Amino acid sequence: MTRDARTLAAAGLSLAVAPIALAADTPAHPPVLPGADVPIVAWAMRISLIILAVALVMTVARVLRGPSVPDRVIGVDVLGNVAAGAIAIATISTGIPILLAVGLVISLIIFLGTAAFSLYLERRARP
Amino acid sequence: MTSGLTTLAIDTAATLASTATAAAESTDKAGSAGVPPSMFQQYLTAALLLTGSGFTLLAGIGLIRMPDLYTRMQAAAKAGTLGMACLILSAAAFHGTTVVIALASLIVLFIFLTAPIGSHLIGRSAYFVDVPRWSGTRRDDLTGCYDWDTHRLYPTPEENTGRKDRPHRMPDAVPDAPTG
Numbered sequence: 001m002t003r004d005a006r007t008l009a010a011a012g013l014s015l016a017v018a019p020i021a022l023a024a025d026t027p028a029h030p031p032v033l034p035g036a037d038v039p040i041v042a043w044a045m046r047i048s049l050i051i052l053a054v055a056l057v058m059t060v061a062r063v064l065r066g067p068s069v070p071d072r073v074i075g076v077d078v079l080g081n082v083a084a085g086a087i088a089i090a091t092i093s094t095g096i097p098i099l100l101a102v103g104l105v106i107s108l109i110i111f112l113g114t115a116a117f118s119l120y121l122e123r124r125a126r127p
Numbered sequence: 128m129t130s131g132l133t134t135l136a137i138d139t140a141a142t143l144a145s146t147a148t149a150a151a152e153s154t155d156k157a158g159s160a161g162v163p164p165s166m167f168q169q170y171l172t173a174a175l176l177l178t179g180s181g182f183t184l185l186a187g188i189g190l191i192r193m194p195d196l197y198t199r200m201q202a203a204a205k206a207g208t209l210g211m212a213c214l215i216l217s218a219a220a221f222h223g224t225t226v227v228i229a230l231a232s233l234i235v236l237f238i239f240l241t242a243p244i245g246s247h248l249i250g251r252s253a254y255f256v257d258v259p260r261w262s263g264t265r266r267d268d269l270t271g272c273y274d275w276d277t278h279r280l281y282p283t284p285e286e287n288t289g290r291k292d293r294p295h296r297m298p299d300a301v302p303d304a305p306t307g
């Protein structure tokens with residue numbers, strides 16, 4: 001058994017542990033109050049959502065306008081950051097903490113896209 | 128170690144179950160009371176929210192106003208990453224349970240690992256495909272250091288044994304004003 005196979009087995013095992021633990025019958029925590037019902041957090045959320053919308057418009061403008069392909073790629077990178085931040089705010093607003101996993105998946109996909117695009121561009125530039 | 132992981136997994140399952148029941152309760156009767164976070168948690172959440180969105184706004188401004196790709200890249204990589212990390216940590220500060228803090232720390236660690244790698248990759252490929260530089264760029268330390276046949280990087284041009292000149296010339300004079 002090689003080292004890579006062992007690493008893959010460990011990763012698969014750790015991925016399989018979560019559903020098994022989910023299926024187990026465990027006592028529940030008390031429910032969390034949604035952040036929209038807490039006044040201080042609600043106002044901070046409103047302000048930061050407005051600021052995030054402005055940043056989103058700027059980033060989309062760069063993605064649409066970017067003179068070169070790498071410009072658009074870093075624009076999409078920042079778009080992923082903004083999306084994950086908005087998901088964090090949604091987590092606070094609804095009181096459902098497991099939505100953070102969506103942010104993890106988004107950042108993973110955006111990183112893979114950036115890496116794939118840069119490898120493609122470099123291969124195209126090689127004579 | 129194993130017992131700690133098992134505890135974490137069981138805690139995750141408990142949080143999932145509690146969110147399911149909370150969602151069910153909130154659909155049953157609107158405004159059902161939950162556990163409010165402490166005052167310190169509320170203020171910390173608000174401060175992290177405003178800080179994170181401010182840094183994200185800085186990333187957007189840098190993306191619009193910076194003159195060429197290589198300067199835009201550092202605004203996106205640094206300010207964008209810090210803003211997103213602050214926003215996710217604000218979620219951790221609001222909920223305050225072990226599972227959410229662990230998940231948020233995992234995401235922040237992942238971002239801090241991958242954002243410089245992605246930025247470096249895209250900058251390197253942009254250097255290869257002749258993305259024009261700002262006219263205010265003083266010097267290019269990489270001239271002659273790349274072997275343009277194999278794309279291997281040497282520390283100094285003297286150690287470069289391959290092809291030192293670009294296959295196509297790099298245009299280094301672009302309009303001074305930002306295009307945004």
